Amino acid sequence: MNKLILRTASRYLLPLLLLFAVFILLRGHYLPGGGFVGGLVAAIAFVLHAFAHGLRTTRHLLRIHPGYLMPAGLALAIGSGLLPVLARGRPFLTGIWHPEPLAVIGGIGTPLFFDLGVFLVVIGASLTILFTISETR
Amino acid sequence: MEVLLALMTGLLYAAGLYLMLRRSMVKLIIGLVLLGNGANLLIFLLGRIVKGAPPIIRADANVLTGLYADPVPQALILTAIVISFGLQSFAIILFKRAYKVLDTDDLDQMRDTDDL
Amino acid sequence: MLLVTGLALSFLYPLFLAVWPGWVRGRRAYWTAAVPALLFLGCLQAWEQVMQGGMVILDLPWAPSLGVSLTFTLDGLSFLFSLLITGIGTLIFLYASAYMKGYADSARLFGWLGIFMGSMLGLVWSDNVITLFIFWELTSISSFFLIGYYQEDQASRQSARTALAVTGLGGLALLAAGLLIGQETGGYGLAGLQDLQGLLTASPLYPLIAVLVMLAAFTKSAQFPFHFWLPGAMKAPTPVSAYLHSATMVKAGVYLLLRFSPSLGGTEWWTWGLTAAGGITMVYAAWQTLFRTDLKALLAYSTVSALGIMVFMTGWGTEAAIKAAVGFVLVHALYKAPLFLVAGILDKVTGTREVTQLAGWGRALPFTAAAGLLAALSNAGLPPFLGFVGKDLVYEALLAQGNSVALWGMALAFVTNVLLLWAGLQAGLRPFAGKPAPGSGRPLSPGAWLWGPPLLLALLGLVAGCWPSWPGNWLVTPALRVTGFPGREAALALWHGYGPVLALSAATLLSGALLAVFIQPSATRSQRWMRWERIAPEAVVHAGYRVFSTAATRITRLLQNGYLRHYVFAVTLFLLVVTAIQLVPLLADGQLPYRIAAVTVYEVMILVMMAASIGFTVFTRSRLVAVASLGVTGYAICLLFVFYSAPDLAMTQFTIDTLTVILFVLVVFRLPRYLTFSTPAIRWRDGIQALAFGAVIFLLILAVLAEPVTREVGDYYARNAYLLAKGKNVVNVILVDFRGLDTLVEISVLAVAAIGVFGLLKLRLKPTEWPEK
Incomplete structure (x- = not known):
């Protein structure tokens, strides 16, 4: 009975929470939020889903092992730092911004991609930790 | 209010330390978490506390003016919180493995390096 | 350019060997001698410039703010040493290729030999004290690995450690001396240091500098009472002993003294320090040779004694004395290295190094015997060998002093020379003379690569002795110029005319020969003498080492006892005491802001909740309660962040706290139940300490809060975040x-x-x- 409510709820909660996580990530530059919190919220969303539907289903839903998100995120963060070095000859991690703000997302620049990298690493790390632990007896 | 918060920080440190002095692994880890919380609060307090003035620039302004909370300790603590999660999970799993291999919870039994 | 390339090669080549150790197995090993040979030719090429006063090999800025640059120069003094290092090095590499045949890991030996050669060249080329120190230590380190080459042998490792400890200590003294010189003169350069002699010797720090430089030189050059590491170093393979511990590295100390002689010398401290140490060493070590029967030990002590002569002569500081010291560096290298190499061949062929068991090998090993004989005669100072020239220089310089102290020195030098002559004959002549021991048979003949190098060196000693003006003009005179003397032409000569020097030489020869006739090396005498070794410096040092190591073990057992909570206890207790001492005056002042103002109900509620949850976490006996109240503590902190203008922190704390609780729930119930291991008394003790620690933190925060705050960094970010x-x-x-x-x-x-x-x-x-x- 409990499980049923949780299952039904989590089915709708997962996309909502993920959307919320991305929202937090994007608004982080102007209002409270950012990659760390966004990543943690996303991780909680998946953990909740795993509680309701079992780890196997969540793993299936994710398709890839969450561990791969860590190198991807690190590469994104380092890449966003290297971009100014390669493109403009500026120091590592100098911010470069697109001159015009975009709709929905707002200003777009390398710090945003850096934050996205943080976001991915945080999801990857926390899910790797929690999934690995719950898989092992 | 700072005084009360300082007292609370001291309490967190005391509790964390007391648990770390126990011989049980589980208590050690919980003590570690409490100590981490205490350290975060300590840094927060040392940067001075301000009510209702987060370090966020208003939508119609370009510079943060007036009274606002110091953003530097906040940035420090934010990463500290996330890192301490990594540390805690690593410690907890390390102890779990040790428990499984050595079959004891007593830290005094873990003095030798040669058993594994 | 050739020299820089060669130097780089001697460091890169070991790297290559590390990757491909198989390369030096077999015939290809002879090619390893190409590196020193290349450097030797490079040095010869620089001859003209050296004669004109020296040349700069390399000049790179390194740490300009400290006045340290990577400058290598080649002047007369370093030219002499460079030729010895690379020339003897070439022969040693060839000899070692044959000697080490069949050893699986000979690459290690060649690698360290290469590193040693590079560091030794760097040492004599260095133009400032800092790089000098670095290369000095590098030679000690490569010497350590070479002495301990037979690493499975306990005695080898022990000897290597002793050598490293002694020479490493000297290296530290050199660094200290260099820093003091830099402080006094305002720079670390060696060039032009002699112009500052007045400044240096008048400085109140001068005695300290002089003693430190002497300590460095005496440890490296095995002067009494630091000499004991050198006989121990004979555990190394023989090519190493011949190269490092006779011909080159041990002379680094003499080099240092010669280098600093114009800038630090000419004082009572310098003269007495050097002559005393050198005098004691040369006689003591020469005396010791009488009680050695192992060929290499015998040669080691005679090397120590020879080094003593060099230091002794350097100490006098006159032109003739310095000339004798410089000349003796060359003379000694040309006869001692072949004696070592000959000993190595004997060891290899006959399987023993005991002098008492070696006789009559001359017929079976004719070329080896020739090398040994020539070297022994040069060592004996027989004309027309170079050794004769060297010995005359010593007598001449001491006679020229003309005072009573110098006469006493002359007596010491005479005794030393007689004893060294005896030792040389035992090593170079005795194993080959007489009848072969019955049943020894015809041994496997050593190849030309083995007997060639010592024979070549010994012949060089003969040739140079016949025409002494060549080495005199080309090597000794330029070196003398560096040490601040004009250095006349024809610095060395075979014939000094009839006079007291000739008489002394003849007396030395005669006494030595008589001694060799009447005193034979004897195992029983050697054993009888060993009883006295208990009070030798070596035994004292080893006893000290044992005491030190026992004490260290005890202290470690006490502190590193393996109980985690003891560590936590000790660390926090220390912190507690140190901090409390500082905080007590503040408490007494009443400066701390104890006031509680403007507290709202919400805040009090949060704090009460937090205190309660901490209490539960600590005292509960249920793991679930502990985890749950841990979560509550976290959420309470999260609320505090909300109140005090940290929304980002609040969000992060909230999510992390959730994940932490999940983590604990997943794991903790697979962990054991709470057990109570400790007694109530211990719990009370821990509780009191924990509370005291918390109180210190509390007071610390108050003390900081009482101080004015600086927010420069935060304000910078706040102003510029958007801009x-x-x-x-x-x-x-x-x-x-x-x-x-x-x-x-x-x-x-x-x-x-x-x-x-x-x-x-x-x-x-x-x-x-x-x-x-």
Whole structure:
């Protein structure tokens, strides 16, 4: 009975929470939020889903092992730092911004991609930790 | 209010330390978490506390003016919180493995390096 | 350019050997001699410039702010040493290729020999004290690895450690001396240091500098009472003994003294320090040779004695004396190295190094015997060998002093020379003379690569002795110029005319020959003497070492006892005491802000909740309650962040707290139940300490809060967050932009922790890989 409510709820909660996580990530530059919190919220969303539907289903839903998100995120963060070095000859991690703000997302620049990298690493790390632990007896 | 918060920080440190002095692994880890919380609060307090003035620039302004909370300790603590999660999970799993291999919870039994 | 390339090669070549150790097995090993040969030719090529006063090999800025540059120069003094290092080096590499044939890991030997040669050249080329020190230590380190080459042998390792400890100590003294000189003169350069002699010797620090330089030189050059590491170093393979511990490295100390003689010399401290140490060493070590029967030990003590002569002569500081010291460096290298190499051949062919068991090998090993004989005669100082010239220089310089002290020195030098002559004959002549021991048969003949190098060196000693003006003009005179003397032409000569010097030489020869007739090396005498070794410096040092190591073990047992909570206890107790001492005056002042103003009901509620949950966490006996109240503590902190203007922190704390609770729930119930291990008394003790620690933290915060706050950094970020980084959430801008590099490292740490968890849980040893219980 409990499980049923949780299952039904989590089915709708997962996309909502993920959307919320991305929202937090994007608004982080102007209002409270950012990659760390966004990543943690996303991780909680998946953990909740795993509680309701079992780890196997969540793993299936994710398709890839969450561990791969860590190198991807690190590469994104380092890449966003290297971009100014390669493109403009500026120091590592100098911010470069697109001159015009975009709709929905707002200003777009390398710090945003850096934050996205943080976001991915945080999801990857926390899910790797929690999934690995719950898989092992 | 700072005084009360300082007292609370001291309490967190005391509790964390007391648990770390126990011989049980589980208590050690919980003590570690409490100590981490205490350290975060300590840094927060040392940067001075301000009510209702987060370090966020208003939508119609370009510079943060007036009274606002110091953003530097906040940035420090934010990463500290996330890192301490990594540390805690690593410690907890390390102890779990040790428990499984050595079959004891007593830290005094873990003095030798040669058993594994 | 050739020289820089050669130097780089001698360091790169070992790297190559490390990757491909098989390369030096077999015939290809002879090619290793190409590196020293190349350097030798490079040095010869520089001859003209050296005669004109020296040349700069390399000049690179290194640490300009400290006045340290990577400058290598080649002047007369370093020219002499460079030729010895590379020339003898070439022969040693060839000899070692044949000697080490069949050893599986001979690459290690050649690698360290290469590093040693490079460092030794760097040492004599260095133009400032700092690089001099670095290369000095590098020679000590390569010597350590070469002495301990037979690493499975306990005695080898022990000797290597002793040598490293003694020479390393000297290296530290050299660094200290260099820093003091830099402080006094305002620079670390060696060039032009002699112009500052007045400044240096008048400085109140001068005695300290002089003593430190002497300590460095005496440890390296094995002067009494630091000499004992050198006989121990004979545990190294023989090519190493011949090269490092006779011909080159041990002379680094003499080099240092000669180098500093014009700038630090000419004082009572210098003269007495050097002559006393050198005088004692030369007689003591020469006396010791009477009681040695192992060929290499005998040669080691005679080397120590020869080094003593060099230091002794350097101490006098007159032109004739310095000339004698410089000349003796060359003379000694040309006869002692072949004696060592001959001893190595005998050891290899006959299987023993005991002098008492060696006789009559001359017929079986004619070329080896020739090399040994020539070297022994040069050592004996028979004309027309170079050794004769060298010995005359010593007598001449001492006679020229003309005072009573010098006469006493002359007596010491005479005794030393007689004893050294005896030792040389035992090593170079005795094993080959007489009848072969019955049943020894015809041994395997050593190849030309083995007997060639010593024979060549010994012949060089003869040739140079016949025409002494060549080495005199080309090697000794330029070196003398560096030490501040004009250095006349024809510095060396075979014939000095009839006079007291000739008489002394003749008397030395005669006494030595008589001694050799009447006193034979004897195992019983040697054993009888060994009883006195208990009070020798070596025994004293070893006893000290044992005491030190026992004490260290005891202290470690006490402190590193393996109980985690003892460590925590000790560390916090120390911190507690140190901090409390500082805090007590503040308490007494009443400066701390104890006031509690403007507290709202919400805040009090949060604090009460927090205190209660901490209490539950500590005192509960149920793991579930502990975890739950841990969560509550976290949420309470989260609320505090909300109240005090830290929304980002509040969000992060909230999510992390949730994840932490999930983590604990997943794991803790697979962990054991709470057990109570400790007694109430211990719990009380821990509780009191924990509370005291908490109180100190509390007071510390109050003390900080009483101070005015500086917010420069925070204000900078607050002003510029939008203007420079186009963000309005200052905390986030700090994280992803201003301090992005820190964040990058932090997420890497997080990833490493996750990988660690994964590895601990998922990667398992196969049952076969489990260590035996």
